[in-house]
Amino acid sequence: MNISLHNKKVFFASDFHLGAPDEALSKIREKKIINWLNSIEEEAAAIFLVGDIFDFWFEYDKVVPKGFIRFLGKIADLKEKNIPVFFFTGNHDLWMDDYFTKELQIPVYHH
Numbered sequence: 880m881n882i883s884l885h886n887k888k889v890f891f892a893s894d895f896h897l898g899a900p901d902e903a904l905s906k907i908r909e910k911k912i913i914n915w916l917n918s919i920e921e922e923a924a925a926i927f928l929v930g931d932i933f934d935f936w937f938e939y940d941k942v943v944p945k946g947f948i949r950f951l952g953k954i955a956d957l958k959e960k961n962i963p964v965f966f967f968t969g970n971h972d973l974w975m976d977d978y979f980t981k982e983l984q985i986p987v988y989h990h
């Protein structure tokens with residue numbers, strides 16, 4: 880992992896618990912998170928998402944959870960702007976397989 884800073888910052892965030900406690904409240908929080916990501920992207924050398932981003936993420940061979948599309952789209956947007964994003968699973972989203980790696984091209988660390 881090699882991050883060039885160039886007067887930029889590295890951001891760490893966790894425990895968004897997207898999906899909890901219900902769809903309506905989660906959607907409000909999801910918008911706040913996206914606003915926050917929009918606000919830091921100019922100064923972000925890298926963003927580490929360090930656990931429990933989802934309040935349960937279960938992933939199967941061809942199936943991922945419904946929802947979170949704006950958040951996932953924002954992560955794709957950050958990647959397209961060449962901002963490295965790293966995902967560490969927490970105890971609520973440890974059932975993550977290769978969707979993020981393949982679809983968003985971000986590394987997922989389980990340890």
Ligand SMILES: [Mn+2]
Nearest residue numbers: 894930931969
């Ligand atoms: Mn948590």
